Each structure stands twice: as C-alpha cells, then as structure tokens.
Amino acid sequence: MRYGYFDDANREYVITTPETPSPWINYSGNQEFFSLISNTAGGYCFYKDARLRRITRYRYNNVPVDSGGRYFYIREENGEFWSPTWAPVRKKLDRYECRHGLGYTRIYGEKGDIGGEVLIFVPQDFNGEVHKVTISNKGSQTRNIRLFSFIEWCLWNAYDDMTNFQRNFSTGEVEIENNTIYHKTEYRERRNHYAFYSANTDVAGFDSDRYEFIGRYNGFDAPQAVVEGKSRNSVADGWSPIASHSFDIMLQPGEQKVIVFVLGYVENDPDDKWEAYNVINKKKAKKMIERFADPKQVDEALEELKQYWDGLLSRYVLDSSDEKLNRMVNIWNQYQCMVTFNMSRSASYFESGIGRGMGFRDSNQDILGFVHQIPHRARERILDLAATQLEDGGAYHQYQPLTKKGNNEIGGNFNDDPLWLILSTAAYIKETGDFNILEEMVPYDNDPSKAANLFDHLRRSFYHVVNNLGPHGLPLIGRADWNDCLNLNCFSTEPDESFQTTESKDGKVAESVLIAGMFVYIGNEYVRICENIGEYEEAKAAKEHIRKMKENILKYGYDGEWFLRAYNDFGEKVGSKENEEGKIFIETQGFCVMAGVGVETGEAQKALDSAWKYLDTEHGMVLVNPAYTRYHVELGEISSYPPGYKENAGIFCHNNPWIMCAETVLGRGDKAFELYRKICPAYREEISDVHRMEPYVYSQMIAGKDARRHGEAKNSWLTGTAAWNFVAISQFILGIKPDYHGLVIDPCIPKSWDGYRVTRYFRGAVYDITISNPNHVSKGIRSLTVDGKEFIGNVLPIFGDGKVHKVEVVMG
Numbered sequence: 102m103r104y105g106y107f108d109d110a111n112r113e114y115v116i117t118t119p120e121t122p123s124p125w126i127n128y129s130g131n132q133e134f135f136s137l138i139s140n141t142a143g144g145y146c147f148y149k150d151a152r153l154r155r156i157t158r159y160r161y162n163n164v165p166v167d168s169g170g171r172y173f174y175i176r177e178e179n180g181e182f183w184s185p186t187w188a189p190v191r192k193k194l195d196r197y198e199c200r201h202g203l204g205y206t207r208i209y210g211e212k213g214d215i216g217g218e219v220l221i222f223v224p225q226d227f228n229g230e231v232h233k234v235t236i237s238n239k240g241s242q243t244r245n246i247r248l249f250s251f252i253e254w255c256l257w258n259a260y261d262d263m264t265n266f267q268r269n270f271s272t273g274e275v276e277i278e279n280n281t282i283y284h285k286t287e288y289r290e291r292r293n294h295y296a297f298y299s300a301n302t303d304v305a306g307f308d309s310d311r312y313e314f315i316g317r318y319n320g321f322d323a324p325q326a327v328v329e330g331k332s333r334n335s336v337a338d339g340w341s342p343i344a345s346h347s348f349d350i351m352l353q354p355g356e357q358k359v360i361v362f363v364l365g366y367v368e369n370d371p372d373d374k375w376e377a378y379n380v381i382n383k384k385k386a387k388k389m390i391e392r393f394a395d396p397k398q399v400d401e402a403l404e405e406l407k408q409y410w411d412g413l414l415s416r417y418v419l420d421s422s423d424e425k426l427n428r429m430v431n432i433w434n435q436y437q438c439m440v441t442f443n444m445s446r447s448a449s450y451f452e453s454g455i456g457r458g459m460g461f462r463d464s465n466q467d468i469l470g471f472v473h474q475i476p477h478r479a480r481e482r483i484l485d486l487a488a489t490q491l492e493d494g495g496a497y498h499q500y501q502p503l504t505k506k507g508n509n510e511i512g513g514n515f516n517d518d519p520l521w522l523i524l525s526t527a528a529y530i531k532e533t534g535d536f537n538i539l540e541e542m543v544p545y546d547n548d549p550s551k552a553a554n555l556f557d558h559l560r561r562s563f564y565h566v567v568n569n570l571g572p573h574g575l576p577l578i579g580r581a582d583w584n585d586c587l588n589l590n591c592f593s594t595e596p597d598e599s600f601q602t603t604e605s606k607d608g609k610v611a612e613s614v615l616i617a618g619m620f621v622y623i624g625n626e627y628v629r630i631c632e633n634i635g636e637y638e639e640a641k642a643a644k645e646h647i648r649k650m651k652e653n654i655l656k657y658g659y660d661g662e663w664f665l666r667a668y669n670d671f672g673e674k675v676g677s678k679e680n681e682e683g684k685i686f687i688e689t690q691g692f693c694v695m696a697g698v699g700v701e702t703g704e705a706q707k708a709l710d711s712a713w714k715y716l717d718t719e720h721g722m723v724l725v726n727p728a729y730t731r732y733h734v735e736l737g738e739i740s741s742y743p744p745g746y747k748e749n750a751g752i753f754c755h756n757n758p759w760i761m762c763a764e765t766v767l768g769r770g771d772k773a774f775e776l777y778r779k780i781c782p783a784y785r786e787e788i789s790d791v792h793r794m795e796p797y798v799y800s801q802m803i804a805g806k807d808a809r810r811h812g813e814a815k816n817s818w819l820t821g822t823a824a825w826n827f828v829a830i831s832q833f834i835l836g837i838k839p840d841y842h843g844l845v846i847d848p849c850i851p852k853s854w855d856g857y858r859v860t861r862y863f864r865g866a867v868y869d870i871t872i873s874n875p876n877h878v879s880k881g882i883r884s885l886t887v888d889g890k891e892f893i894g895n896v897l898p899i900f901g902d903g904k905v906h907k908v909e910v911v912m913g
C-alpha cells in the first residue's frame with residue numbers, strides 16, 4: 102500500500118494523506134541554516150548546530166507524535182478552525198496534499214470553500230525559513246476569516262532547553278516591533294544572536310507568551326486565542342516565548358491572498374549589539390524581512406533553489422528503462438547524500454540533534470556519495486575532520502559543527518576511524534585531481550601548534566592500524582569498529598553505563614577482521630596516493646603491510662566458508678561456525694571481498710555464497726545470523742538488542758551495498774542488483790504499509806527476519822546507507838568510476854539489461870556514455886569508442902575542455 106506517489110518531472114514526492122505511518126519528513130537549507138519539515142509542517146530549524154543554536158522547539162517522542170512546527174490556524178466566521186497542514190488541529194480536510202521537493206515543502210489543505218497552501222523553505226544564502234501562505238476562496242460567497250500563525254522558540258541550547266527549567270522559565274525575553282516578534286533570550290548577556298518571526302502584512306494582533314496564546318491546559322490543537330478568535334497581544338516575560346500573528350482576511354469569491362512570513366536568525370557584531378539601551382540592533386533582521394516583502398521575491402528564490410538543484414543533479418544522470426532506478430539515482434539518492442553530508446548523524450526524527458554532532462567515521466563516508474556534487478565543500482569537510490585527528494593517528498569520534506572541536510562524548514578509540522579519512526581523501530582526489538589538498542597544513546587535536554600536512558595525517562591513519570595489531574597480526578578493535586555495538590573491551594554489567602564509553606579491558610587482545618579488510622581496501626588507496634606523489638619508498642613499505650594483512654586474514658580471519666568477524670578479549674572467534682549464536686556477519690564478507698581478499702583462491706566467492714545462504718531475506722541481508730538471543734557480556738551492545746533489530750540481525754542497510762560492491766568484484770551483476778532492489782526505498786514504495794518510513798530515502802535499518810515487525814524500517818535519512826548505495830549503484834554496478842587519472846568504465850549489471858546511458862560531469866567536461874549489452878553479459882567490455890574513435894582500455898582521459906564527449910561502450 103502507498104501513501105503517495107513520485108512526481109519525477111518536478112522532483113517531488115507527493116503525499117496524499119496526512120496520516121502516514123510515521124511523519125515523513127524533508128530537509129531544507131544547504132549552507133548554515135537548516136530545517137526539518139514533516140508532511141504536516143512539524144519539525145524545527147537551527148543555525149549550524151542542532152544542539153547549540155536551536156531556533157524553534159520540537160518535542161521528540163511526544164503524544165501525539167510530531168509536536169512542534171510552523172502552525173497555521175484558519176478560523177472561519179462560525180468559530181470553527183482548522184489547519185491547512187492538518188496538524189496541529191487535525192480536523193479532517195476535504196483535500197490534502199504534501200509535496201516534498203528538493204529543499205522545500207509545499208502543503209495544501211482544503212476544507213469547504215477555503216483552501217490554504219503553506220510553502221516552507223530556506224532560500225539560498227539565507228539564514229532563515231520563508232513561509233508563504235496562500236489562502237483562497239473557492240466558493241461563491243464573500244468570506245471573512247481570521248488566520249493565526251504560531252511557532253515556539255527554543256532557548257538556543259536544545260539540551261538545556263529540555264532539562265534546565267529552573268532557569269529557563271525565568272530567562273525568556275522578546276521585543277515586538279510592527280509585524281515582527283524578536284526572540285532575544287540571553288542576548289543581554291553573552292549571546293550576540295537573536296531570532297525573529299515577521300509577516301509582510303499588517304497584523305490584527307499578536308502573541309509572544311505561550312500560556313497567553315495556548316492557555317495553560319490546552320494543546321496546540323486548540324489554542325485559547327484561536328478558540329476565542331482573538332490574539333492577546335501578550336509580551337513574554339520568562340516562561341515560554343512564542344511568536345504568533347493574527348490577520349483578518351476578507352476574500353471575494355475566487356480571490357486569494359498571500360502572506361509571507363520570515364523566520365530568521367541574526368548574529369550581530371559584539372560592538373554593535375544594541376540600537377538603544379537594551380534594545381537589540383535590528384538592522385540585519387530588517388534587511389532579511391525586506392528581501393521577502395513581496396511574494397514574487399519568494400517565487401524567485403524558490404526558482405533559484407530549483408536551478409541550484411538542476412545544476413547539482415546534472416553531474417550524474419542515468420537514463421535507463423527502469424523508472425524507479427532513474428528516480429533513485431538521479432534524484433533521491435543524490436539528495437539524501439547532500440542531507441547526510443550536511444547533517445552527519447545530528448538531526449533527524451530519530452537523531453535528536455543533541456546526542457551527536459559530526460561523526461568522524463560517518464562524515465568521511467558521507468563524502469563518498471557527495472563529493473561529485475560540490476567538491477570544494479567536501480574538501481573543506483575533509484580538512485575539518487582531519488583537524489580533529491589525534492597525534493597518534495587515532496581520532497575523536499565526533500565534533501560539534503559550531504565549534505569544530507573534537508570530543509569524546511560518545512566515546513573514542515574506535516580503531517576503524519582513521520582509515521575512513523584516507524578513503525574520503527582518495528575519493529576527493531579522484532573526483533578533482535586536486536593532489537594539492539595533501540599539502541594543506543592541518544592541526545592535530547585542533548591545536549594549530551601541532552599542524553602537519555594532510556598527507557602526514559593519512560600516513561598516521563595508515564600506521565595507526567599497523568601500530569595496533571593483536572595476537573593474530575589483525576587490527577586491535579579498540580572501543581569498536583564500524584559496528585559501534587561490537588564492544589569487545591567493554592564487559593559491562595551495569596545498566597547505567599554507556600556501551601560507547603565504558604572500557605574494562607586493556608584492549609590488547611580483541612581483533613577486528615573488518616578493520617583488516619578495510620586496511621587492505623583503503624590501504625591500497627593510500628599506496629596509490631603515495632605513488633602519485635612520488636613517495637615510492639612509503640608505497641613499497643605500505644604494500645608490504647597490506648600483503649601481510651591479506652595473508653593474516655586468510656590464515657586467521659577465514660572460517661572455511663566465510664570470513665570471521667573478530668576475535669574477542671579471550672582470543673575466541675566471533676562470527677564463526679563454532680559460535681552458537683552470531684555465526685556469520687555481513688561486514689567482513691562485503692569488505693574483504695571488495696578488498697580482493699580470496700578472490701583468486703575461491704574464499705571470496707564462498708563467503709558471498711554464504712552471505713546469501715545465511716543472511717538474505719526478502720527485505721535485504723541481515724547483519725548477523727543467528728541473532729543473539731541473550732546478552733553476551735564479552736560482545737557488548739550488539740547482544741543488547743532484541744533479535745532482528747539494529748546491529749543484532751537487523752537489515753542494516755549501510756553494509757548491504759558492501760555486498761553489492763563485492764558481488765561486482767566477482768562479476769555477479771545479477772546478484773548485486775537483486776540486493777540493490779531489495780533495500781532500495783523506491784522499489785519498496787508499494788509496501789509502504791510494511792516499510793513505514795519514507796519511500797524516497799533510505800533508512801538505517803529494516804527489521805530483520807527474527808523480529809516480529811520484519812520489513813519495518815527505522816532511523817530514516819541520516820545513515821551512511823545513502824552514500825554507500827550511491828557508490829554501489831553509480832560506480833560499481835553502472836560502473837562509472839572516477840579515478841586518479843581518468844574516468845573508469847567498468848559496468849557490472851544484470852544480464853537481462855540491454856543497456857543504459859549515463860551523463861557524467863567529470864573535471865571540466867561532460868562524458869555522454871552509452872552502454873549497450875547485445876550479448877547479455879554482466880561484465881566485460883568488447884569495444885569502446887570516444888567521439889567516434891576506437892579507444893583502447895577503459896580509463897577515459899581527462900578532457901577538461903568544457904565540451905561534451907560521446908562515449909560508446911559495447912559490453913561482451
């Protein structure tokens with residue numbers, strides 16, 4: 102069952118009922134100001150950092166779900182009122198439609214003769230949301246309605262805002278001038294920023310005190326001011342500041358009226374904070390308000406945003422006969438890659454914006470799916486991430502976006518972390534050819550006195566593994582590796598301890614076969630970087646470490662039919678046929694084969710066959726099998742989840758693409774694509790009642806076969822799944838791979854495909870690539886022509902001439 106449909110021409114997902122199985126959300130904002138917007142106008146916005154600069158309040162895990170947003174109330178002559186976005190009043194609408202587009206959301210509700218449309222988006226280069234509200238009279242009578250707006254301010258620090266009430270209930274301050282309500286809590290002391298909510302039309306009244314507007318015992322669905330039809334003109338003084346306007350709107354038959362609201366954020370120079378004693382300097386706010394005084398300016402800004410996306414999405418365009426594949430590759434997967442790049446794992450409907458900032462591992466991987474869109478932003482991110490690296494090559498696990506300073510709040514010593522920096526840098530250089538990035542001076546531990554060039558950071562990343570090997574010559578796992586829940590040194594028996602920050606063992610025994618596989622795959626990129634910049638001795642030494650690692654994986658990391666997962670602190674195997682539960686894990690099957698381990702000698706193929714045999718389900722591959730049914734103190738959080746959820750045998754979508762990539766290494770395009778389809782949201786749209794999350798973006802997890810809710814997704818949007826699936830489909834399956842000295846063509850597709858066309862922008866030229874598959878093979882190129890001339894090999898040259906080059910590839 103579906104709850105909407107894809108409108109590919111407009112690049113929108115159109116939701117046709119407000120009662121989706123879960124709020125289905127969208128994002129807006131790509132630079133510094135970001136918004137989350139649900140299909141009923143819920144959500145919140147923040148400046149740079151969802152924890153430290155939260156602008157509007159949102160109540161996670163509330164009843165009813167999705168509480169807090171940009172709310173509008175239409176009050177009719179008879180005193181009845183409703184919301185055009187359905188929430189918060191939730192009165193049945195005669196028509197409802199939500200269009201989530203790229204960076205904007207448009208919601209339309211109609212009741213009787215009145216229609217209300219709310220367009221919400223963050224314009225380009227603008228620190229604020231614009232709400233364009235259009236009220237129309239579809240009937241034959243003149244109508245007099247009263248419109249109320251409503252948003253609730255967050256007191257900046259989202260964590261403090263939901264915990265420190267003894268202070269917060271006394272600090273709230275606002276200023277009101279004309280049609281604008283300014284939120285200035287704490288501005289009198291150390292803050293130099295404020296927010297505002299303005300309207301471009303004269304108000305009938307306003308409110309800025311929540312209790313006055315809502316009433317102490319009412320809900321958002323029936324604010325007292327709306328019930329009575331009259332704003333209180335309240336001025337907040339402590340308690341909970343809000344912003345609400347009211348307007349009297351007279352509509353002739355067929356007439357419509359538009360009101361533009363700006364919800365903005367301003368930072369002032371500390372020396373220029375005030376315009377009079379304790380009166381905030383409003384100059385910048387007024388400029389922002391002015392910018393959207395006329396609805397035409399809003400339409401222009403939306404058009405600009407659409408053009409911006411036209412540009413971004415023109416860099417990789419697939420034309421195939423499969424419309425679901427086209428819409429994922431060309432629109433939604435790339436869009437999600439931008440969102441994960443922006444947010445890391447900080448703010449979604451599952452990530453509260455408080456728990457995590459920018460993850461070292463996460464953000465490096467996000468770059469893999471984003472780098473082709475805006476390479477210079479990827480570059481900046483790589484340097485920011487590298488600046489949080491520690492001198493021994495290890496890394497802080499995350500940093501706050503506002504300060505860009507690394508911290509250990511959710512643990513440290515994850516021994517996979519450093520390798521991801523090499524991988525993202527390699528992806529950046531392959532995309533751009535910009536080897537100069539390696540010369541950039543970057544601090545260690547955010548301390549400028551400890552700066553070295555980026556290449557030195559990569560070197561330390563590589564040797565962090567080499568310097569931390571365990572008894573089998575495999576990498577010590579540290580706190581955990583990619584699988585945050587495989588906590589082999591934790592041994593926690595205390596429910597109040599965090600699995601991520603508790604460490605009871607010295608960490609000298611437990612080893613990770615995944616890090617070993619990563620070391621081979623990513624280490625090879627390090628070698629190639631070294632060779633490219635003339636560090637031949639270093640390349641040679643690194644190769645030797647990789648060779649040894651490969652040997653150790655096959656000697657100690659292979660279990661007969663698949664790759665082991667790890668050794669625990671007792672030196673016992675994890676992910677082995679000898680184990681009672683957790684016999685086989687997905688991660689090592691994917692990564693070790695991607696790295697080429699055992700490809701020539703047969704172990705690789707056996708490993709992937711075992712993955713299909715033991716891990717596959719109709720909804721994708723589970724992370725581990727059999728699931729853990731009891732708590733294993735020596736394994737940690739993984740065994741804390743009920744079977745079938747999250748890392749304990751959930752279908753963890755992030756590492757399914759590793760299997761897809763691995764399948765292409767073996768040339769098995771049918772298998773690669775079969776798995777692609779299983780977890781891909783557009784193909785799951787028809788079972789939206791089972792999947793339950795947005796059908797246009799990946800979720801982190803789909804409940805595994807051991808769970809009662811098998812097939813149900815959770816944790817949508819912010820997941821490395823986005824980047825890895827884009828890499829799997831665009832580079833490994835469709836086979837268009839940027840490389841250091843050219844664009845490699847190496848498809849691995851289902852045999853039944855006749856062909857497809859990809860238009861790829863690469864280093865200043867456009868490659869218009871047509872691939873045909875007359876002999877119905879999965880892999881292999883029979884002939885290749887470039888601009889009509891026969892071409893030997895499959896590494897297309899770097900033209901860089903701003904022209905379009907026609908590439909004809911015949912497989913066979």
Ligand code: BGC
Nearest residue numbers: 511584585586601738747748
């Ligand atoms: C989750 C992991 C996540 C970790 C982050 C765990 O509870 O299961 O998926 O990576 O928290 O700290």
Ligand code: NOJ
Nearest residue numbers: 446462463583584585586
């Ligand atoms: C989500 C985390 O963000 C990511 O870093 C981790 O690799 C996966 N969970 C698996 O535990």
